[in-house]
Amino acid sequence: MTYNLAVSPDFKPDLLSGWFIFNTWLQHQLDTGIHFEIHQGFDEQLEAIDADKVDIIYANPYDISRLVRDKGFIPVAKPHAKPDEAIVVTAAEGGINVIPDLDVSATIAKTHARDVDNIGMILLEPADITPQSAQTLECDTYICVAKALINGKADVGFMLTEAFNELSPLVAKQLKPLVSSQIQLIHHAILLGPQLAEHHDALAAFLTDMHNTEKGKKILDDLGISHWEPMDKEEAEFMIDLMDTLAPKE
Amino acid sequence: MQDMQIDDIVGDYEEINQSLSDGSSRKVLVTQQETDFPAGCLVVSQTDINGTITAANESFVTMSGYSLDEIIGSPHALLRHPDMPAAAFADLWQTLQAGNKWYGYVKNLRKDGGFYWVYATAIPNIREGVVQGYTSVRREPSKTKIEECKKLYREMLN
Numbered sequence: 001m002t003y004n005l006a007v008s009p010d011f012k013p014d015l016l017s018g019w020f021i022f023n024t025w026l027q028h029q030l031d032t033g034i035h036f037e038i039h040q041g042f043d044e045q046l047e048a049i050d051a052d053k054v055d056i057i058y059a060n061p062y063d064i065s066r067l068v069r070d071k072g073f074i075p076v077a078k079p080h081a082k083p084d085e086a087i088v089v090t091a092a093e094g095g096i097n098v099i100p101d102l103d104v105s106a107t108i109a110k111t112h113a114r115d116v117d118n119i120g121m122i123l124l125e126p127a128d129i130t131p132q133s134a135q136t137l138e139c140d141t142y143i144c145v146a147k148a149l150i151n152g153k154a155d156v157g158f159m160l161t162e163a164f165n166e167l168s169p170l171v172a173k174q175l176k177p178l179v180s181s182q183i184q185l186i187h188h189a190i191l192l193g194p195q196l197a198e199h200h201d202a203l204a205a206f207l208t209d210m211h212n213t214e215k216g217k218k219i220l221d222d223l224g225i226s227h228w229e230p231m232d233k234e235e236a237e238f239m240i241d242l243m244d245t246l247a248p249k250e
Numbered sequence: 251m252q253d254m255q256i257d258d259i260v261g262d263y264e265e266i267n268q269s270l271s272d273g274s275s276r277k278v279l280v281t282q283q284e285t286d287f288p289a290g291c292l293v294v295s296q297t298d299i300n301g302t303i304t305a306a307n308e309s310f311v312t313m314s315g316y317s318l319d320e321i322i323g324s325p326h327a328l329l330r331h332p333d334m335p336a337a338a339f340a341d342l343w344q345t346l347q348a349g350n351k352w353y354g355y356v357k358n359l360r361k362d363g364g365f366y367w368v369y370a371t372a373i374p375n376i377r378e379g380v381v382q383g384y385t386s387v388r389r390e391p392s393k394t395k396i397e398e399c400k401k402l403y404r405e406m407l408n
Contacts, residue, residue, distance in 0.1 A: 098289075099289065100393075119292075122292070122387075122389055123289075123290060123389075125369060125389065125390070125391070125392060126289075126390050126391065126392050126393070127392070128392045128394060128395070179289045179290040180290050181290050181292055182288075182290050182291050182292060182308075182309055183292045183294060183307065183309075184294075184307045184308055184309070185294055185307050237375070237377065238296065238305065238385075241296070241373060241375045241385040242294060242385055242387070244351075244373050244385075245351075245371050245372070245373050245385050245386065245387045246371075246387060249351075249353055249371075
């Protein structure tokens with residue numbers, strides 16, 4: 001039996017080979033076949049989750065909610081000191097300098113990463129902008145968000161702060177950050193599907209010890225993770241409650 | 251809940267005996283010093299079903315002026331400002347106890363006697379069909395909405 005590993009599609013392309021190597025390491029540890037399935041966007045990954053085609057996943061905070069509550073996935077580990085924050089950016093040469101400069105009907109470039117979208121909308125509240133008042137420009141990737149801003153197709157864009165910080169200098173200098181969230185409590189996590197529940201304790205032990213081996217540390221370094229920390233169901237539930245609280249007013 | 255301490259207060263203050271919803275009262279010391287909400291700061295807390303704080307983030311510490319040790323285990327009413335009408339909190343609890351999400355603008359009291367306005371969202375934490383506590387996120391509010399609320403709350407208090 002071969003299982004499928006998925007990784008939230010918000011990692012930068014440079015990390016792709018790192019996740020392939022992580023997958024190889026994972027197969028050795030669990031002594032089972034695991035296929036690293038690359039999803040081209042958030043929607044494609046959600047379809048795979050809904051179709052039960054994901055067995056192990058490094059999930060973003062929004063997807064954790066669906067995976068744990070609807071699909072019975074079990075939290076295993078989270079990266080140490082790597083909280084997810086969102087940033088609102090605009091074109092460097094544009095006339096917008098602070099959030100209240102924005103009109104309520106501002107055009108927002110955003111991906112389908114719902115966690116980043118929800119936090120981004122909260123950051124626009126001081127300008128009385130709501131999902132109903134704003135215009136949106138849907139983008140597949142954060143690079144597309146950056147291009148939309150640079151080309152003047154949107155007033156502001158939402159990005160994962162980590163993704164913004166990893167933009168090339170050429171792109172980054174054409175953008176201006178307006179505000180970045182400081183929540184400190186939400187993060188990606190590795191979850192295991194219920195069909196693999198018997199491997200939970202072993203996987204948690206392998207992951208939390210990973211940085212203590214030379215090979216494991218090298219893989220983690222390449223992924224920008226210092227080490228894994230154990231994560232239990234209640235911590236996942238807390239994060240899910242928090243994501244529900246951040247969801248826009250209907 | 252403990253009375254506020256004069257040593258913690260910064261600037262001129264007014265002493266007010268505050269009645270709380272559980273029938274108890276607390277001496278609060280209030281100044282007119284407003285602390286601006288830092289852009290991007292999201293104050294997060296979780297309480298048990300009785301409103302006792304069980305978790306809070308660093309932004310909560312920064313904005314409230316209390317240490318994390320002082321916050322955890324305290325009732326959320328620690329932040330209650332006497333300019334807030336009791337009816338606003340009654341609406342909050344009724345909404346949450348009905349299993350719904352609550353939104354509102356709130357003037358919070360700092361440890362140093364000052365205040366800060368927030369836009370708050372709170373939800374019930376439901377585990378296996380039972381409400382186990384509440385999660386709240388507070389953030390920078392719209393200035394126009396705050397002006398509307400100041401007027402409304404004054405009318406509700408009179």
